[in-house]
Amino acid sequence: METQPSDRSQPPPLPDLGPWRRAWFVFPAWGAFVLASPGVLKPAGAPLLAFVAMVLWSGAAVRPGRRAFLVEWLAAALAMGGLMHWLAYISPFVVPPAGIGMGLYMAAAGSLARALARRLPIFLAASLAWTSLETLRDLIEPPFGMGWVRLAHCVVDFEPLLGCARVIGPAGLGFVVVAAAAGLSGAWRALVERHRNRAVVEFGGGILALVAGLALARIVPAPATEPGPTLLLVQPGLSQARKQLDPDDQSIMREQVLLSRAGQAAGPVDLVVWSETMVRFEIASPEAVEAAAGGAEFDSWQAERGEPSKWFDLMHEQYQRLWVRDMVFGDRIGGFAGGAALMPGTSFLGGIEEWRPQGGRLRRFNVACLWTPDGQRATAAKTHLVPLGETTFGFERFEPIRRAMYAMARYIPDFASAPTTSLTFEDRQGRAWRMGQAICFDNAFIESFPGDVDFHVVLSNEAWYRRSIELDQMIAFTRLAAVSSGRSVARCTNSGVSALIDPSGREVERLTVDGDDREVQGTLRVQVPVPSDPSSSTPFAALRPLWRSAWALLGLGLLALPRRRREA
Structure with a gap:
């Protein structure tokens, strides 16, 4: 019987990988991913170890086999749960659902990689699958999605490649890393099967992706900058227990007033910044006051505040007047000498709770509130x-x-x-500055950092998480936000880490006390680098919705391609 010649133009199907052998790949892969993450082995992460993790993951993910999804789900869930262990400081019961949910997305990435590997080279199949599911996890709002802990966060310390996020975003940075790693694993698989031409395609494709990423980082530099406004970031070193349980809000405010005053001993600043909800009273928006006068009510469980109009009058008279006029801008501190928090001509930004009307009710919003020296007030809410x-x-x-x-x-x-908004203030020379706002959890979402402002400020309460790796993860998020938007980001926290990141993603300054950057009290005086050309923007910031949609849908869309592999 005559034997038909094999079709060497079509690679054979990838061999099955049994559950135990798959576990030998994916558990070390996810273990390496955990170790590569910010704060585990190194504060900024371990990029080389992240690359190794992707070599192992891609080598297994593209191969079919029994119980592939379950094995990969278990490995990813354990890894993600480990990286989110600090949630146990709030409640240990939320850690398993977080790990299981985030792991589900990454197990789905393996399924997509196997489907795409029947249509595309391995380096493309693995990288597109990872990027699509990771981006979907970021795009879908909690509790069904969670943009925390992405591959790009593990490689922020590899500065030659970091800059490509200015063009293709954090997802694109992750794509480059997976493509390079999968090119290596795919080439090895092709050599094992004695397909030299395919090995060249896989290895060459991975190298091409890496070179393209490096080239983009070099060709599209960070925007040129010049010195901008001077900020004083006030970090009271407050524990979460005290913030929640201490009934003496006045003492907490006084400590920050004194810190603010001491931080200006070297000279005046343009803006004093307090962190998330560290202005320890409530305010009502003009719309809330109007709605209350028209009969709008609090929710039933907030009824102990009494009649809304009277509550708002009380807040304005006894709290805002006393604290903002007298303590922040005035000349006394709760009845004893010491001076106001601000020097004349300085603006004030602080986190506070604000009542606004929504859906016919009066609701609380977590906001950044800007007070200017002339007494004007504006707020931007957490998204x-x-x-x-x-x-x-x-x-x-x-x-x-x-x-x-x-x-x-x-x-x-x-x-x-409420949607993200910006706030504008004037420095001591009368120049207006427009700043973007991100409050705590917003820091993890790249859309919180547009490129049409002069700089960004993050107000954050991270005392919940004490000295954990969550603080290092936040710095990684911030560095990527600065690179992607082409704008500096100043972080002001209540317990650490407070820092300034410039548009290149470089950490300019960090608040430390005796070498420690968390659970410490102090102030950080920074002059923010701002774009020399205010109209300049990064390509990613200009096309962010398009890029994010493309990364999420491209891998899924390519399932429409016909299979290119022969059946066994």
């Missing part, structure tokens, strides 16, 4: 709320849920959110 920490997604309407949440956190997480 992304922390699941269970700030929102229970409407379940706070049920009394058993409210009781459980209050027992855990000593408050009811019923905040509302």
